[in-house]
Amino acid sequence: MKYGITETVKTINSKIKINDIIYNIVEKKANAIKYFLEGEEFNQAIVFGAYLCGNFVADALTKDCDEVILVDVHPHLKEIIINEKIKFMDSSKFNLSLRNGELNPDLVVDLTGIGGLSPEIISKLNPSVLIVENPKGTFDKDINNIDNSVDRLNKGVKRGLLNTFRTSKVSKTSGSMTLVIDTVMDSCNDLKELDGVLYALPNLKYYEGILFHEKDIRKFIDEVNTPAITVSCLDEDLENEINNILLKNIDRIYSYVEKIK
Amino acid sequence: MKYGITETVKTINSKIKINDIIYNIVEKKANAIKYFLEGEEFNQAIVFGAYLCGNFVADALTKDCDEVILVDVHPHLKEIIINEKIKFMDSSKFNLSLRNGELNPDLVVDLTGIGGLSPEIISKLNPSVLIVENPKGTFDKDINNIDNSVDRLNKGVKRGLLNTFRTSKVSKTSGSMTLVIDTVMDSCNDLKELDGVLYALPNLKYYEGILFHEKDIRKFIDEVNTPAITVSCLDEDLENEINNILLKNIDRIYSYVEKIK
Amino acid sequence: MKYGITETVKTINSKIKINDIIYNIVEKKANAIKYFLEGEEFNQAIVFGAYLCGNFVADALTKDCDEVILVDVHPHLKEIIINEKIKFMDSSKFNLSLRNGELNPDLVVDLTGIGGLSPEIISKLNPSVLIVENPKGTFDKDINNIDNSVDRLNKGVKRGLLNTFRTSKVSKTSGSMTLVIDTVMDSCNDLKELDGVLYALPNLKYYEGILFHEKDIRKFIDEVNTPAITVSCLDEDLENEINNILLKNIDRIYSYVEKIK
Amino acid sequence: MKYGITETVKTINSKIKINDIIYNIVEKKANAIKYFLEGEEFNQAIVFGAYLCGNFVADALTKDCDEVILVDVHPHLKEIIINEKIKFMDSSKFNLSLRNGELNPDLVVDLTGIGGLSPEIISKLNPSVLIVENPKGTFDKDINNIDNSVDRLNKGVKRGLLNTFRTSKVSKTSGSMTLVIDTVMDSCNDLKELDGVLYALPNLKYYEGILFHEKDIRKFIDEVNTPAITVSCLDEDLENEINNILLKNIDRIYSYVEKIK
Numbered sequence A, B, C, D: 001m002k003y004g005i006t007e008t009v010k011t012i013n014s015k016i017k018i019n020d021i022i023y024n025i026v027e028k029k030a031n032a033i034k035y036f037l038e039g040e041e042f043n044q045a046i047v048f049g050a051y052l053c054g055n056f057v058a059d060a061l062t063k064d065c066d067e068v069i070l071v072d073v074h075p076h077l078k079e080i081i082i083n084e085k086i087k088f089m090d091s092s093k094f095n096l097s098l099r100n101g102e103l104n105p106d107l108v109v110d111l112t113g114i115g116g117l118s119p120e121i122i123s124k125l126n127p128s129v130l131i132v133e134n135p136k137g138t139f140d141k142d143i144n145n146i147d148n149s150v151d152r153l154n155k156g157v158k159r160g161l162l163n164t165f166r167t168s169k170v171s172k173t174s175g176s177m178t179l180v181i182d183t184v185m186d187s188c189n190d191l192k193e194l195d196g197v198l199y200a201l202p203n204l205k206y207y208e209g210i211l212f213h214e215k216d217i218r219k220f221i222d223e224v225n226t227p228a229i230t231v232s233c234l235d236e237d238l239e240n241e242i243n244n245i246l247l248k249n250i251d252r253i254y255s256y257v258e259k260i261k
């Protein structure tokens, strides 16, 4: 708690940081995938899409896979990797390896979403287990039209669609960042209704610009390490309430892999 | 327009900046005051509270007042002043002048809001025209209890309460910054509903921390000079729609001085 | 609880009825008035506007007033009266009594709201204590322009404006019926977010048509004696949750008399 | 337009009736099915679930099918049928016919939703084209768990899932009545924001009680023949705006059959 402009008004930062919300979401996605895999072990897993959850999903897979390859079109995302056991490939490295016949995955996880991986690539890899992330959230005609995630589910003995939704709330995609933004925004709207709250401010930035235009991984990591919400209020004891409202909104996020025949 | 992570997704910044919204609001407040004053001229006007609208209100008053004094408890706000005709006083300078009998305002405008000026000070100044800003927005029990703006309207042949509201929308105070935040947030909520919009991100910061804790006026001015909203979407032609939605929400803000007997 | 179309789906009516919400609101208004009157006793109280709270306010005043007159332009509203001590007058009866000098109220309560009583009538009655209901809720330009409640506060040693708001929520007027509708609607919106709720249905009717166009008081009383909300859901144990959400929204309603100088 | 309580306030009923919204939705569903069928012709079509869209879907199918059978567990729904070419069967009649080998549909449309038809029945019928309605709307954990629509898609050369959503809005199911309720509620919320609107009232009833508990088809048909919304407002020229807001919300409803492999 700090004083605001005058001592009558207090400023409280949420204990929960943007980072905490990101972790919660990517963990839910990783857990959904692990649950779908039922403890099965794999020789070679390829995860497509390093940002934002791919990195964590790859990490979670290292326990059950001899080799985990993380592929991304953006070479600079190599730096985001947290686990040394993960082998990063940018697109040219991946294409080379593919042509050289070095890739023979029994598990493929495609997290590239809208405008991402082509169905043909997945088809060539021909894994026995295939998981594709459904980028769609609440129905949107245009997003629905452009999405081809089900077309990418074209191989495998076991095929699953990774769905992530916010229960009873609108999020237009299942993208981890979309879910963070909407969770923070809806929490602010809830907080604004509390007695004595002057305003609730989302500490959000266009993080994707930092990561994909500025290509500054360090800055990205710094920037998400910030309280999710700043509340201006009369009551200095609001800290728990702020966290509870954030938690209630975080709990709305569900991730599960839907089995597809 | 920029591409997002892949070329399928676009990133569009609103043309309207945080700054533009601030100007719109403080101009509405200044105009409401001018309208109430009906072209009357004054010898000495004292405006209390430099941030955020005080500075502009003082500027607007310079045309009709021989002397305009802007008073604030925070001495560093002197730097925010845009018009050389305005005389800045911090609290100690103000108290000294008051004791020395140098202050004899015929117009007092109190914009200090919650936890601001005491009714006694206004009473001592005894202006013939007195305007006090009502800090209250949509009803809130605690803010209602702490507000004493009507008690400050204790002198003057002509007395007015400066009200600023967002029509049919919830804003807990009339504070210019509260109105900026709520306008941007509600615009993001509206934008999220458009076909093909993945997310709408408010480029808001805790500006009051920059101004009152860091005391860095330059940084504040830099930081509000930023597009109000960043939209991630499929359709690259959304720029006008984004501005229109922001304008529609800005147009919800009304400011007027209510005559009090 | 009843089964819905199939046994999988349940239908639950809220225990709280439209009637209960009406009582809660009119009681809050009556209490606000009593609190403002501080136990003072009166010889003759005139309450203007029988519908919807006027009837109850008049009833509450019978304890402290030798005579309570309830005036309404609609003669058929006489039937709504619950307390025999209240003397009903329609407009022609009122005007006659006024001309005959039979009216000399020391307390006047004007609950007629938008388009109601003229300031001149109140001025003629010249009570020592005057309370006028502020019909305004969340700011609305047009309603703000048409409202003249403050102009009606033109007499009296003690003058008060009866305000009723829903904290942090939008209601465009303080009308008891408006508050009922908005409370039920917002509760439905909240209920829709619960897990397993298919839909939440507001059991609202255009009651004012029954009362003012059909002029059928009996039917009105019957129609408001209905569960406020019907919920279609999977979980048969939702009854308490439904009531709690309604109560939480009812608790948002605050009524108080603001002293006006 | 009628006057409200006083002449200052007007009451406007929407031209659009509950009925019109129902027709719009069931037509969208019927069109989605027709589009999926691509003009193919069938010998025997069985539609399960007469209420609320089944009746209209069956009607639409009569053009391309030699025989259309509409099956419902509720025998009294026979009366709802609008087209004499449709053959109604209640459950006992259906089971008898099934046992007698009289049923050999090449098209089956299952609109029974949550708690409806069992996958086994569909499996027995073994149609070459099978469409099952997905009852799910915006994600809800409990509804998601109970829904088995994909399990019912267990036969057929061509299989489709009938989806109906409200773009960017929350509806917990795709049920025609759920969509009507949410469309009316959201329109009321939008209307409440217009200048000069006191309140917007949804003319909704628990129609399913009339149809399934009272079993009164006539009354149901009468009751949905009512203006969807009643608006209390200052401005008598609001009729078009009311309709436009309703239309905008109706236009959010999309229905399409998703091809399932």
Ligand SMILES: Nc1ncnc2c1ncn2[C@@H]1O[C@H](CSCC[C@H](N)C(=O)O)[C@@H](O)[C@H]1O
Binding pocket: A048, A049, A050, A051, A052, A053, A054, A071, A072, A073, A074, A077, A091, A111, A112, A113, A115, A116, A117, A118, A133, A174, A175, A176, A177, B005, B006
């Ligand atoms: N064809 C491709 N091959 C590999 N990576 C790709 C790709 N197309 C896009 N990507 C990568 O996939 C990611 C898309 S963003 C994915 C977000 C993720 N689904 C989440 O919810 O967190 C980016 O890192 C992008 O660089």
Ligand SMILES: Nc1ncnc2c1ncn2[C@@H]1O[C@H](CSCC[C@H](N)C(=O)O)[C@@H](O)[C@H]1O
Binding pocket: A005, A006, B048, B049, B050, B051, B052, B053, B054, B071, B072, B073, B074, B077, B091, B111, B112, B113, B115, B116, B117, B118, B133, B174, B175, B176, B177
């Ligand atoms: N007693 C006092 N005397 C002078 N200035 C004061 C004061 N108490 C607070 N202030 C100043 O008043 C301002 C309060 S914030 C005011 C916000 C303004 N009403 C708006 O809507 O833009 C701050 O600048 C604060 O430093």
Ligand SMILES: Nc1ncnc2c1ncn2[C@@H]1O[C@H](CSCC[C@H](N)C(=O)O)[C@@H](O)[C@H]1O
Binding pocket: C048, C049, C050, C051, C052, C053, C054, C071, C072, C073, C074, C077, C091, C111, C112, C113, C115, C116, C117, C118, C133, C174, C175, C176, C177, D005, D006
């Ligand atoms: N000039 C007048 N004199 C007496 N009653 C009047 C009037 N104008 C309107 N009325 C009555 O005042 C009521 C207006 S509706 C008032 C609603 C009330 N404020 C509430 O919140 O419950 C109606 O009963 C109407 O018939």
Ligand SMILES: Nc1ncnc2c1ncn2[C@@H]1O[C@H](CSCC[C@H](N)C(=O)O)[C@@H](O)[C@H]1O
Binding pocket: C005, C006, D048, D049, D050, D051, D052, D053, D054, D071, D072, D073, D074, D077, D091, D111, D112, D113, D115, D116, D117, D118, D133, D174, D175, D176, D177
């Ligand atoms: N096993 C079954 N066989 C036939 N009809 C059934 C059934 N179970 C439920 N029904 C019927 O299916 C309907 C379910 S309600 C269906 C609503 C529809 N999907 C819409 O959106 O309009 C009811 O008419 C119910 O009586």
